[in-house]
Amino acid sequence: MVLAVNSSMSPSFVSDPVESLSKATLLRGVDAVAIDQLPPIWQRIAKGEATVGHPEPDFLVALARLFLTKATDRSPEVFQQGFDFHAFYQQGAMATLDFFGHDFVTTAYPHFEQVVQTAQATDGADKVAAFVKDVFAQLGYALPACFYWMLLCPIERASIFEARPMFFDPRMQGVKRAYDACLHSLNVTAMLMLVQSCASRQGLLIQHGCGCDHALAQLIPGAAEISFAFESKLGRRKALTAYLWRCWNEYLLFPLGVHAQSLAL
Numbered sequence: 001m002v003l004a005v006n007s008s009m010s011p012s013f014v015s016d017p018v019e020s021l022s023k024a025t026l027l028r029g030v031d032a033v034a035i036d037q038l039p040p041i042w043q044r045i046a047k048g049e050a051t052v053g054h055p056e057p058d059f060l061v062a063l064a065r066l067f068l069t070k071a072t073d074r075s076p077e078v079f080q081q082g083f084d085f086h087a088f089y090q091q092g093a094m095a096t097l098d099f100f101g102h103d104f105v106t107t108a109y110p111h112f113e114q115v116v117q118t119a120q121a122t123d124g125a126d127k128v129a130a131f132v133k134d135v136f137a138q139l140g141y142a143l144p145a146c147f148y149w150m151l152l153c154p155i156e157r158a159s160i161f162e163a164r165p166m167f168f169d170p171r172m173q174g175v176k177r178a179y180d181a182c183l184h185s186l187n188v189t190a191m192l193m194l195v196q197s198c199a200s201r202q203g204l205l206i207q208h209g210c211g212c213d214h215a216l217a218q219l220i221p222g223a224a225e226i227s228f229a230f231e232s233k234l235g236r237r238k239a240l241t242a243y244l245w246r247c248w249n250e251y252l253l254f255p256l257g258v259h260a261q262s263l264a265l
Contacts, residue, residue: 023062032065033072070256092252099178100144100248108145112136115152125155127202128219134198142240144247146178151195151206153179160219163207167257180257181250183208188246190230190239197228 035046038061044050046061054060102108112133119125132151153175154160166176186192186208199205204219230236 023056023058026059026062026066030066030069032062032069035061035065038064038068089252092255096248096252099251103144103146103178104141105145106141109136109141110145110148110152115155119155121155121157121160124160124202124204124219127204128152128155128160131199131202131204134201135195138194138198139240143244146175147182147247149175150179150182154219177251177254180254181247184250185243185247188239188243190228190235191243193226193228194230197226200224200226 035043038046041050042061042064045052045057048057052060110132112129116125116129119129121128129152132148135151136148154162157164164172166172166180169176172179186195186206196205199219207220230239
């Protein structure tokens with residue numbers, strides 16, 4: 001059940017200058033496959049011989065080239081030691097379960113009073129901690145520690161409103177894979193609504209782009225308070241299970257993410 005209470009106030013957004021997203025920027029620094037290596041239909045699109053509704057077919061073709069590049073041995077961050085899909089999934093599954101197994105240990109979870117005391121941000125760290133503590137009160141140890149650390153991480157910045165391109169920011173090394181998995185898994189809508197409802201009570205909302213390398217978890221002033229509750233114990237159990245399953249899959253597949261500099265908006 002979801003209820004959004006509208007406010008007369010509307011959030012203000014400040015647009016930061018960003019590099020134009022184009023065919024050139026998408027493939028910059030990428031040893032991309034040639035167009036003639038794409039499936040025939042894509043070659044026809046590239047030549048203008050196939051009718052498509054996309055307003056920028058050249059960009060679409062570039063995206064297809066990037067995708068094929070990531071799925072072949074031309075992607076060094078994936079294929080450093082050669083690539084075998086069976087081995088990738090087997091090793092990835094073991095690494096995923098090893099990480100999350102350790103992450104469910106109670107000592108891995110944040111101590112909310114301590115994180116506020118050591119926070120770098122001075123413009124709302126207490127609000128962030130309060131909303132994450134609220135989430136923990138409802139979900140507890142049913143989700144791994146990295147889920148809560150991911151929600152808390154804006155307090156480690158100069159401002160809680162600072163956005164960071166996760167994959168490319170050296171300050172995110174060591175945590176980006178787990179945080180990205182947690183953020184992408186919020187596509188399990190019920191979980192997202194629960195988190196947003198807790199954040200909105202502090203006047204905050206979470207933003208995250210759909211690319212693995214977008215801004216991590218930018219918090220912005222909310223214009224409405226969101227009320228959400230699971231409709232049943234079974235619904236809660238299903239949502240938690242679906243979230244965890246999605247999170248494990250996202251963690252496993254992280255090396256195959258886009259990771260294109262020009263997509264880090």
